[in-house]
Amino acid sequence: MKLTEVELRVIELPLVRPFRTSFGTQSSRQVLMVKVINENGTIGWAECVAMSEPLYSPEYTHACIDLIKRFLIPALNSAGDFKAEEVATILKPFLGGQMAKASLETAILDAQLRDQKMSLAKYLGATKNKVECGVSVGIANNLESLAEEVKSYVDAGYRRIKLKIEPGWDINAVKSIRQIYPEIPLQVDANQAYTRDDGKHLAQLDDFNLLLIEQPLDEHDILGHALLAKEVKTPICLDESIISLQSAQDALALKATTVINIKPGRVGGYLESVKIHDLCVENRVPVWCGGMLETGIGRAANLALAALPGFTLPGDTSASARYFKQDVTTPFVMDDGYLTVPTGDGIGVTPDLDFLDSITRSKEVIR
Numbered sequence: 001m002k003l004t005e006v007e008l009r010v011i012e013l014p015l016v017r018p019f020r021t022s023f024g025t026q027s028s029r030q031v032l033m034v035k036v037i038n039e040n041g042t043i044g045w046a047e048c049v050a051m052s053e054p055l056y057s058p059e060y061t062h063a064c065i066d067l068i069k070r071f072l073i074p075a076l077n078s079a080g081d082f083k084a085e086e087v088a089t090i091l092k093p094f095l096g097g098q099m100a101k102a103s104l105e106t107a108i109l110d111a112q113l114r115d116q117k118m119s120l121a122k123y124l125g126a127t128k129n130k131v132e133c134g135v136s137v138g139i140a141n142n143l144e145s146l147a148e149e150v151k152s153y154v155d156a157g158y159r160r161i162k163l164k165i166e167p168g169w170d171i172n173a174v175k176s177i178r179q180i181y182p183e184i185p186l187q188v189d190a191n192q193a194y195t196r197d198d199g200k201h202l203a204q205l206d207d208f209n210l211l212l213i214e215q216p217l218d219e220h221d222i223l224g225h226a227l228l229a230k231e232v233k234t235p236i237c238l239d240e241s242i243i244s245l246q247s248a249q250d251a252l253a254l255k256a257t258t259v260i261n262i263k264p265g266r267v268g269g270y271l272e273s274v275k276i277h278d279l280c281v282e283n284r285v286p287v288w289c290g291g292m293l294e295t296g297i298g299r300a301a302n303l304a305l306a307a308l309p310g311f312t313l314p315g316d317t318s319a320s321a322r323y324f325k326q327d328v329t330t331p332f333v334m335d336d337g338y339l340t341v342p343t344g345d346g347i348g349v350t351p352d353l354d355f356l357d358s359i360t361r362s363k364e365v366i367r
């Protein structure tokens, strides 16, 4: 493939309710949408999961735009004719930038698969046609509003609840939800909010039959997670620390994690995600697909990945309505706690361009 055009467009989508985590509160989602056109005139779409600020990861929207324009597109142009499978190798000399790289690789893969008339799900090796839905619940103002929000999701059919936690909003929040729902699959996500000294405190979560504790410590503290895993019985699951196949291999070998959250943007794309999935299947480590408040464009691709056989735990693959009043694609609607995996060519969806234009904050086209 050769790229004839790349469009980088920043949109801003309001969230249906503010989403509070240990690293901040979001009331809208700024997203970099990446569109490529290849030499056949075929269009490919992807979204970049970086946030507007470097709070979850060092990447942020405008840094990604700079990296893509200044280094990634010129490198692909110099490579001449390439396949989507070669993109990661071409971009490897530029360090980091997984989210930026993932968005470009995914848009290129979307166009390539549309040319080949194949769905992303089939290409990645999906074995399911629907995927179980979990939902991530932000830190609430008080236990009553938390219970109310969780009830709305349970009533809607979500099959697994993830509570965001931080020091001061953890044991009691979990206890209150466990009392109401003794059986529901429940897990927590700290987004790095604790330290190595918090082992005894976090061990109190062992009473609540949680599926896992996600990323309790700093993303670089692999040893700390391994030590914590000896202090708590609840399985530790790494998210932010897993940025590549290599980091997944290391974390597993060092016993810092026994479950892995795969987020394609965080690891550099869907192809790297499949490698991590395969590693986990080989080692009988359960995986699940994380979410980054994706629009329908990213959600479609995540569903294709989550349909692979190693994804044995429900992911943060929620319906569009969990986050957005109006999605940029035909909305993903949950049916009996499942979302259907798209079967069309490529990612299987395209954005509604009129709606996209109406929420566009900036747009540049590189030819």
Ligand code: NPG
Binding pocket: 021, 051, 056, 135, 136, 189, 191, 239, 290, 291, 292, 293, 294, 316, 317, 318
């Ligand atoms: O369902 O899309 C979703 C969001 C799930 O909680 C979720 N994501 O830390 O995993 C996370 C968190 C997140 C959201 C991280 C946005 C970064 C950006």
